[in-house]
Amino acid sequence: MPHQSEFDTALAVTRSGATSYDALLHDGWRIGNSVNGGLLLSLLGNALRDLCAPLGHPDPLSVSAYYLSASTAGPAVIETEVARNGKTMTTCQTSLIQAVDGVPTERLRALATYGDLGALTDAVHLTPEMPDVPPPDRCLSSADMPDTFKAAGPFLQRVDVRLDPSTAGWAIGERTAQRGAIQAWVRMPDGREPDPLLLLMMVDVLPPVTFTFGHFGWVPTLELTAHVRGRPEPGWLLVRHATRNYSGGLLEEDAEVWDSSGRLVAQSRQLARAPRRRAP
Amino acid sequence: MPHQSEFDTALAVTRSGATSYDALLHDGWRIGNSVNGGLLLSLLGNALRDLCAPLGHPDPLSVSAYYLSASTAGPAVIETEVARNGKTMTTCQTSLIQAVDGVPTERLRALATYGDLGALTDAVHLTPEMPDVPPPDRCLSSADMPDTFKAAGPFLQRVDVRLDPSTAGWAIGERTAQRGAIQAWVRMPDGREPDPLLLLMMVDVLPPVTFTFGHFGWVPTLELTAHVRGRPEPGWLLVRHATRNYSGGLLEEDAEVWDSSGRLVAQSRQLARAPRRRAP
Numbered sequence: 048m049p050h051q052s053e054f055d056t057a058l059a060v061t062r063s064g065a066t067s068y069d070a071l072l073h074d075g076w077r078i079g080n081s082v083n084g085g086l087l088l089s090l091l092g093n094a095l096r097d098l099c100a101p102l103g104h105p106d107p108l109s110v111s112a113y114y115l116s117a118s119t120a121g122p123a124v125i126e127t128e129v130a131r132n133g134k135t136m137t138t139c140q141t142s143l144i145q146a147v148d149g150v151p152t153e154r155l156r157a158l159a160t161y162g163d164l165g166a167l168t169d170a171v172h173l174t175p176e177m178p179d180v181p182p183p184d185r186c187l188s189s190a191d192m193p194d195t196f197k198a199a200g201p202f203l204q205r206v207d208v209r210l211d212p213s214t215a216g217w218a219i220g221e222r223t224a225q226r227g228a229i230q231a232w233v234r235m236p237d238g239r240e241p242d243p244l245l246l247l248m249m250v251d252v253l254p255p256v257t258f259t260f261g262h263f264g265w266v267p268t269l270e271l272t273a274h275v276r277g278r279p280e281p282g283w284l285l286v287r288h289a290t291r292n293y294s295g296g297l298l299e300e301d302a303e304v305w306d307s308s309g310r311l312v313a314q315s316r317q318l319a320r321a322p323r324r325r326a327p
Numbered sequence: 328m329p330h331q332s333e334f335d336t337a338l339a340v341t342r343s344g345a346t347s348y349d350a351l352l353h354d355g356w357r358i359g360n361s362v363n364g365g366l367l368l369s370l371l372g373n374a375l376r377d378l379c380a381p382l383g384h385p386d387p388l389s390v391s392a393y394y395l396s397a398s399t400a401g402p403a404v405i406e407t408e409v410a411r412n413g414k415t416m417t418t419c420q421t422s423l424i425q426a427v428d429g430v431p432t433e434r435l436r437a438l439a440t441y442g443d444l445g446a447l448t449d450a451v452h453l454t455p456e457m458p459d460v461p462p463p464d465r466c467l468s469s470a471d472m473p474d475t476f477k478a479a480g481p482f483l484q485r486v487d488v489r490l491d492p493s494t495a496g497w498a499i500g501e502r503t504a505q506r507g508a509i510q511a512w513v514r515m516p517d518g519r520e521p522d523p524l525l526l527l528m529m530v531d532v533l534p535p536v537t538f539t540f541g542h543f544g545w546v547p548t549l550e551l552t553a554h555v556r557g558r559p560e561p562g563w564l565l566v567r568h569a570t571r572n573y574s575g576g577l578l579e580e581d582a583e584v585w586d587s588s589g590r591l592v593a594q595s596r597q598l599a600r601a602p603r604r605r606a607p
Contacts, residue, residue: 111552113418138436156418156420270391277575292453297556316596
């Protein structure tokens with residue numbers, strides 16, 4: 048039996064009722080005070096996959112999550128509900144709940160539409176080219192980043208990130224050439240290949256684009272919507288995060304993810320709170 | 328007593344229980360087979376405003392709506408729920424429900440976070456400039472569009488739309504210079520000035536960007552998330568719709584809305600189904 052990847056271990060859910068699941072959050076996926084928000088999206092996505100796959104709709108097409116409180120290592124319960132089961136899509140809802148001093152506390156609530164990515168047409172009327180980024184071995188590896196960054200949490204060892212040098216000046220104490228954008232090759236260190244569930248995490252794995260402004264504080268996600276547009280090919284993914292509107296104490300951050308064939312396979316946008324602390 | 332605008336009339340809700348409201352959808356806001364999706368967002372936004380304003384959070388910061396079935400003229404019920412009431416924000420949920428042959432049928436389900444736009448900081452680290460568009464009187468008025476377009480529904484008379492000629496070739500039978508984007512000045516014909524609730528509608532008032540490809544069929548929204556980033560100044564709004572990924576029978580469509588002072592006051596992204604019919 049093949050060894051299970053650590054990502055699939057983290058995504059494991061056990062059905063505990065008609066529409067509820069048990070899960071276990073691991074401290075190894077923590078960044079700052081919370082389990083990585085992208086991993087939580089993948090976890091909820093896996094429970095919804097279990098719910099929607101028997102309806103013929105195994106793939107997340109769109110997931111919109113509202114982050115209510117910081118998730119911590121330990122047991123969690125996932126509640127799910129089908130809102131509408133249509134011919135080509137199922138729309139559903141889910142919540143992630145943890146007990147805090149015995150009180151059930153909601154961490155995330157999400158709406159999602161599932162379908163069958165394999166049933167989509169091949170038509171391409173317009174799609175963005177993959178950005179021109181040096182190959183992974185000529186990028187800045189997350190493993191080589193200063194210890195002050197790596198101290199942010201063990202999540203940084205979970206994903207192999209290779210930052211495009213033109214968007215990574217902040218990581219080596221220099222002014223960043225491209226402010227407001229970060230690009231990187233990403234893959235799982237244990238060889239776990241990308242699929243739609245991994246894409247849900249990959250839209251939130253890079254450092255926040257506020258780092259390119261020299262603003263190194265915590266940037267909590269308020270809302271994140273991910274659209275999965277295709278089943279990715281094996282190999283490296285290229286992820287680009289960018290903001291257009293960083294103002295008023297908030298920012299939107301868009302992610303685009305291309306697979307190794309150069310196809311845009313996921314897009315996301317989040318609304319996040321700007322960092323309150325500026326020092327690393 | 329001042330005359331109530333037709334937008335505010337359409338948004339009227341009457342509390343019918345602790346967390347439920349009655350509303351009436353008017354045929355005058357129909358486009359195609361359904362009431363305009365942006366108006367429905369404003370309507371749900373108004374019910375949530377009633378719920379969240381007493382908690383100190385009168386303004387929508389983020390609203391994510393999943394469109395489940397086509398809304399029709401007639402009575403509707405709006406159910407609401409507070410998911411989390413925090414110090415600076417309240418996250419809530421809402422559903423729009425109509426009876427179909429006596430069976431309650433859900434039209435939209437949405438998650439939203441409300442706050443106080445007046446309490447945001449003035450900091451601007453990055454924000455996009457308003458696009459350079461000719462003044463409204465040198466743009467193509469929606470009132471001058473061919474009757475084949477106006478036949479799509481009475482909604483087209485509800486909003487005064489002035490299309491940037493460089494993105495409107497499709498409306499006069501010419502090839503569009505900028506494929507994948509539509510820009511226009513918009514305002515309410517009866518002088519109703521913009522506010523955060525009107526912005527929720529304004530992110531979905533322009534024709535779909537698929538028109539710039541000569542694809543004139545119906546483009547149903549699956550999911551739409553709007554972020555309101557500021558209280559708009561009175562006057563014309565400039566709205567830009569653009570897609571980057573129109574493929575596989577789906578497209579994402581982003582909207583950006585600038586107020587008359589040139590400030591970006593709203594952003595949105597929707598996932599929509601590509602048109603199946605190509606003829607107008």
